[in-house]
Amino acid sequence: MIKRLFHSRVLQHFFKDPLAIIGVLILFVMLIGAIFAPLIAPQNPYDPRALSLQDSLQPPLWMPGGKAPFLLGTDDQGRDILSTILYGCRTSFTVGFSVVLLAGLIGVTIGLIAAFYGGVLDAVTMRVADTLFSFSTTLMAMLLLGIFKGGGIPLVILAIVIADWVRYARTMRGSTLGVKQEDYVEAARAIGSPNLRIMFRHILPNAIPPILVVAAVDFGAAVMLEATLSFLGVGVPINEPSLGMMIASGKNYIYAGMWWLTIFPGIALIAIVLGVNLLADWLREEINPRLKRG
Amino acid sequence: MGQGDPPHASIVMLTYIIRRIAQSLIVLLAVSMICFVIFQYLGDPVITLAGRYATQEQQEAVRESLGLNRPLYVQYATFLANAARGNFGLSYVSQVPVMKLIFERLPATAEMAATAMFIALLLGISLGVISSLRPRSFSSRAIMSGSLLGISLPTFLVGILLILVFAVVLRVLPPFGRGRVVHIVGTWSTGFLTLDGWRHLILPALTLGMYQLAVLIRLTRGGMLEALQEDYVRTAWAKGLSARLVIFKHALRNVLIPVVTVAGLQMGELIAFSIVTESIFQWPGTGKLLLNAIYETDNPVIVAYVMIAAVIILSINILVDILYGILNPRISYD
Numbered sequence: 001m002i003k004r005l006f007h008s009r010v011l012q013h014f015f016k017d018p019l020a021i022i023g024v025l026i027l028f029v030m031l032i033g034a035i036f037a038p039l040i041a042p043q044n045p046y047d048p049r050a051l052s053l054q055d056s057l058q059p060p061l062w063m064p065g066g067k068a069p070f071l072l073g074t075d076d077q078g079r080d081i082l083s084t085i086l087y088g089c090r091t092s093f094t095v096g097f098s099v100v101l102l103a104g105l106i107g108v109t110i111g112l113i114a115a116f117y118g119g120v121l122d123a124v125t126m127r128v129a130d131t132l133f134s135f136s137t138t139l140m141a142m143l144l145l146g147i148f149k150g151g152g153i154p155l156v157i158l159a160i161v162i163a164d165w166v167r168y169a170r171t172m173r174g175s176t177l178g179v180k181q182e183d184y185v186e187a188a189r190a191i192g193s194p195n196l197r198i199m200f201r202h203i204l205p206n207a208i209p210p211i212l213v214v215a216a217v218d219f220g221a222a223v224m225l226e227a228t229l230s231f232l233g234v235g236v237p238i239n240e241p242s243l244g245m246m247i248a249s250g251k252n253y254i255y256a257g258m259w260w261l262t263i264f265p266g267i268a269l270i271a272i273v274l275g276v277n278l279l280a281d282w283l284r285e286e287i288n289p290r291l292k293r294g
Numbered sequence: 295m296g297q298g299d300p301p302h303a304s305i306v307m308l309t310y311i312i313r314r315i316a317q318s319l320i321v322l323l324a325v326s327m328i329c330f331v332i333f334q335y336l337g338d339p340v341i342t343l344a345g346r347y348a349t350q351e352q353q354e355a356v357r358e359s360l361g362l363n364r365p366l367y368v369q370y371a372t373f374l375a376n377a378a379r380g381n382f383g384l385s386y387v388s389q390v391p392v393m394k395l396i397f398e399r400l401p402a403t404a405e406m407a408a409t410a411m412f413i414a415l416l417l418g419i420s421l422g423v424i425s426s427l428r429p430r431s432f433s434s435r436a437i438m439s440g441s442l443l444g445i446s447l448p449t450f451l452v453g454i455l456l457i458l459v460f461a462v463v464l465r466v467l468p469p470f471g472r473g474r475v476v477h478i479v480g481t482w483s484t485g486f487l488t489l490d491g492w493r494h495l496i497l498p499a500l501t502l503g504m505y506q507l508a509v510l511i512r513l514t515r516g517g518m519l520e521a522l523q524e525d526y527v528r529t530a531w532a533k534g535l536s537a538r539l540v541i542f543k544h545a546l547r548n549v550l551i552p553v554v555t556v557a558g559l560q561m562g563e564l565i566a567f568s569i570v571t572e573s574i575f576q577w578p579g580t581g582k583l584l585l586n587a588i589y590e591t592d593n594p595v596i597v598a599y600v601m602i603a604a605v606i607i608l609s610i611n612i613l614v615d616i617l618y619g620i621l622n623p624r625i626s627y628d
Contacts, residue, residue: 131321134611135604136562142569143600146588147332224448231450232573234588247451251574254458255469262458266451274446281442 010286023278026271034089041083042069046241051078057253060260073260075250081260085268087241092223092272095157099222100215103161107168108204108211114169115176116199126173129166137163141225145234156235160222171214175207182206209287216280220273227269243269311616318608325604329597330373334366382598387590392598396580397481402472403579405485407568409495410503415557418507422514422553423546429519437511444508449567453501453574460497468494470576498575502567506560513556517549551618558614561607 014020033040044050055078058067066073072081114125132140140163141156148155179185180203188198227244229235236242243265250261348356357363361372376382382392421441425434461469473494475483485491521527522545530540569581576582580599587595 127317134559134562134607136560136566138566139562139569139603142566143596146584146596220446228448228450228570231448232570232585244448244450247454251454254454254462257462259458262454266454269448269451270443270446273448274443277442277446 013286014282017282019278020282023275023282026275027279030089030268030272030275031093033086034093037083037086037090041080041086042071043080043083045077045079045084045087046239053078057258059258072264075246075261076253081246081264084241084246085243085265088243088246088265089268089272091153091236091240091242092226092269094153095160095226096219096223096272096276098157099160099164100219102157103164103218104168104211104215106161107165108172108208110165111169111172112176112199112204112207115173115180116195116203122173125169129169132163132166133170135163137167137221138225138228141229142232142234145229149234150237152237153240156226156229159229160225164218164222167214167218168211171210172207175210176203179203179206213280213284213287216276216283220276220280223269223272223276307616307619310619311612314612314615318612321608322601322604326374326377326601327370329377329600330370332593332597334369377601382601383594385587385592385595387587387592387595392594394481395583395595396598396602399578399580399583401482401484402577403568403572403581406495406498406502406571406577406579407564409499410501411506411557411564412503413499414503414506414510418510419514419546419550419553421507422511423518423541425511426515426518426522427541429515438515441508441511444504445512447504449501449505449570450574452504453497453571456497456501457574467497469497472578498571498577501574502564502571505567506557506564509560510553510557513553514549517552518545521545521549555614555618558610558617561610562603565603565607 038044055067055070055074056076058070058074059065060073060081061068061071063073070080070082072085074080075084110125114122137160141159144159144162145151145156148159151158185198185202188202193202226235227242227247230242230244231248233245233248235244238245246265247262247269250258250265253261361369364372380393384390385392385395388395421437425437428434457469460467471494472485473490473492474488475485475491476487477483485495524545527540527545530544535544565581568579569584571577572579572581573585583595584599586592587599
């Protein structure tokens with residue numbers, strides 16, 4: 001069924017949507033940069049032996065005073081900004097993919113089961129979900145990490161997942177309730193298919209398209225949230241790369257006119273999130289053609 | 295309801311409200327339990343208070359004075375009774391009643407959040423309507439691109455960019471602090487009454503409002519595009535009503551219901567991003583207080599903040615639900 005959805009017509013629509021193409025291109029470039037960071041980056045910014053304080057706070061190469069290998073300048077520790085960004089993007093993508101995968105798995109399963117069996121189970125799960133939702137993912141993750149400190153990137157991922165699975169569960173529940181009424185589900189039930197088979201073979205594939213949109217939006221949100229948490233000093237620990245932390249430590253230098261410490265990692269962060277959001281916009285219209293963009 | 299006469303609408307509404315309040319109280323109880331556990335097991339206050347090099351007797355004395363030797367259920371009951379009276383004890387760090395700390399800083403946060411919400415609602419709804427009227431025009435595309443950028447920009451980056459442009463490059467607005475405030479009553483000091491206060495308020499309020507603004511533009515536009523296709527709007531046009539009447543009275547009025555509901559349900563986000571904004575602009579509000587408490591493991595402050603935030607979020611949710619019912623009589627409360 002997913003195959004049918006992504007049949008050639010979908011690809012044709014994709015190539016007619018310049019914004020979607022731009023989004024995918026941006027993401028592709030950022031992802032390649034992140035994956036091959038150790039090969040591309042001129043410097044390993046997290047190896048103390050590679051750093052020299054004499055190189056600290058150098059402006060970008062094209063500005064007066066710019067120094068040879070440091071294309072986008074250096075920070076107060078003498079770290080090459082470009083290299084640090086490439087390593088920071090690795091963290092962003094790791095967090096983004098892990099959160100979407102884990103929160104998606106948990107949320108989809110809970111939403112599917114709640115909607116399929118209904119009754120008290122459904123009522124209780126959705127009450128919990130609504131409550132978590134109204135407390136906001138950002139606030140929940142912030143408080144969780146503020147209380148449980150020093151767990152590194154896995155803890156950041158876990159905190160975001162705990163706050164975040166609700167989005168998937170709510171969407172999955174809604175779309176399962178719709179699919180549950182379809183004739184082919186009734187037919188499967190009539191020929192005596194077991195519940196598990198009906199859920200995962202018949203309902204899941206048909207209820208999944210809206211989840212793809214949620215996953216795309218959520219990827220951007222997770223990347224943004226990790227950066228925000230690290231910016232506040234409750235996210236990734238200081239000896240690990242993060243775009244948010246780069247921006248936080250560069251913030252003090254903008255008053256001295258050293259804008260490159262914050263602006264370049266900021267652009268990288270926006271590029272990832274904007275790329276995903278462009279893709280999500282296209283996906284949303286593809287799945288629900290009623291929402292045609294102007 | 296099934297058989298029999300349907301009960302009077304106001305009775306249905308009343309039972310619904312009572313049930314929602316009861317549910318919220320259960321949620322609050324759950325939150326309080328989590329807070330209590332945090333209090334109990336995380337970040338040993340004895341070491342924080344007595345110091346790392348305290349002797350066994352000194353630590354014991356602190357434990358005694360905090361009541362940490364009593365049985366768990368007694369401690370929870372005491373905690374609950376105190377919390378209900380708004381007594382969350384003393385801050386571990388500053389030794390001042392936590393509620394005093396929070397109430398001193400609440401006005402700063404409230405003024406910033408209210409201004410941000412006002413900007414977001416006013417601009418968000420108007421820009422959303424404008425971009426829905428001629429969806430393919432240049433200005434509509436510009437608004438939509440702007441809103442896409444708005445939801446792709448993290449709040450902390452918006453704040454830093456605004457500081458860079460208006461405080462560092464143009465030097466027209468101050469980059470941090472709340473400016474001159476005027477004392478009104480009790481712990482309430484306002485920045486609304488001085489020019490300096492307004493100048494300090496602009497950048498933080500814009501920062502906090504930006505995301506909500508982008509979301510509201512998209513919601514309003516989406517709703518308007520659908521509403522303008524509806525039969526009742528077509529009928530209104532066909533009757534020859536003026537454009538203003540059709541757009542604002544017929545279409546927008548129906549669109550506003552979900553828009554305002556969503557804005558109300560974003561309360562949690564507003565609180566979360568007020569923490570971020572206060573950290574960027576050194577805004578002397580509750581968010582900054584919370585962050586410092588987190589850095590210093592000042593548990594009473596964290597717990598009080600969480601409880602107050604929970605009460606605010608839950609009350610706003612109930613209020614929004616009730617308003618939704620009043621505005622949209624088709625919704626049934628069951």
